[in-house]
Amino acid sequence: MSRTFIPTRRAFIVGAGAALAASALPVFAAPSARELRIGYQKAASTLVLLKSKQTLEKRLAPLGVSVKWTEFPAGPQLLEGLNVGAIDFGYVGEAPPVIAQAAGANFVYTAYEVPTPHAEGILVHRDAPIRTLADLKGKKIALNKGSDVHWFLVAALQKAGVGYTDIQPVFLPPADARAAFERGAIDAWAIWDPFLEAAKQQPNARLLADASGIVNHHQFFLSARPFARDNGDVLSVVIDEVGKEGAWVRGHYSDAAAQLAPIQGLDANVIEAGLRHYEHIYKPVDAAVLASQQRIADTFAELHIIPTKIVTQDAVLVAKG
Known part of the structure; x- marks a missing residue:
């Protein structure tokens, strides 16, 4: 199996080697002049809570x-x-x-969450002889292609002096990766919270x-460039509201976990532990964060x-003026 990930402008290659075609996306109606269309993941707790509270x-x-x-x-989808x-x-x-920008996506960075390195990790079987990152050489490692853990795994291997070509990546979404891990079909699994x-x-x-000491594990709010250019007032309200929701989570971890449990389909104790790995603090994108993104872009190139070099500052x- 080729380990080269070459996304195009029409589709990213995600999951277990499957192409994400445009036909696989939901069908969307054209937006009204003042409609904000938000994409979210079930694991994006702040947005999930914001959605539920209206x-x-x-x-x-x-x-x-x-x-x-x-x-x-x-994220790739x-x-x-x-x-x-x-x-x-x-x-x-x-x-x-980074992958989206290399594929020509017309977006801009809107805000970022301060580093959350404890929110992603590499799991191995309890009785496996794998004791250090260097021991991953030659092993089958499951990960979601193009996601945060793709970068985390690359950086972790680099730190251990192991080449990316010296492992056997197995590209699986979380549910499939967990099943493969449990039946012993893979040696390790790179995954994020919850x-x-x-x-x-x-x-x-x-x-x-x-990821502590390996990568920052930033999270980002992104906007389509045309929308950001014409709707700064809307985005200011959105960032203000997610900031308030993040502050509420920091003061009410148990309550937040209880509200998220039926939505995320996990035990509230598990969700609370995962929530505590995130800072839920959001800031404007700055030069240092863009430099961190550039490091990812350069390494991936x-x-x-990714098929070409990019400049993260372009996003x-x-x-105006």
């Missing part, structure tokens, strides 16, 4: 803006939705924007390493995970 809708109604929510299974004009705004990790925390609590799993909205 507080954003209440804030935007006086501006004549309606809100439409669309769920995506992971969400960015494809943004690329084809299906959504205006979304929340993803640090690797998907799936990470759920798997850690299983008797057959052991955390080999999280060298490994041919920033330049103020």
Whole structure:
């Protein structure tokens, strides 16, 4: 199986080697003049809570803006939705924007979440002889292609002096990867919360390493460039509301977990542990964050995970005037 990930402008290659075609995306109606279409993942707890409480809708109604929510299974698919004009705004990790920009997606970084390195990790079987990252050489490692853990795994291997071509990547979405891990079909699994925390609590799993000291694990709010250019007032309200929701989570972890449990389909204790791995603090994108993204872009280009070099600064909205 080729390890080269070459996305195109029409589709990203995601999942177990399957192509994500435009026909696989949901069918979307054309937006109204003042409609905000938000893409979210079930694991994006702040947005999930915001959606359930309808507080954003209440804030935007006086501006004549309606809100439409669309769920995506992971960041790469969400960015494809943004690329084809299906959504205006979304929340993803640090690797998907790099891959999307290389594929020509017309988006801008809107805000970021401060580093959350404990929220992703590499799991191995409890009785496996794998004790260090260097021991991953030659092993089968499951990961979601093009997601945050793709970058985390690359950086972890680099730190251990192991080449990316010295492992056997197995590209699987979280549910399939967990099944493969449980039946022993893979040696290790790179995954993020809340799936990470759920798997850690299983008797057959052991955390080999999280991202601490390896990568920042930033999360980003992204906007379609045309929408950001013309709807700065709407985006200001959105970022303000997610910031308030993040502050509420930091003060009410148990309550937040209880509300998320029936939505995310996990035990509230698992969700709470995962929530505590995130900071839920959002800031404007700055030069240091863009430099961190550039490092990902340069590495991915060298490994041919993306087909061309990019400049992350190009995905920033330049103020008028």
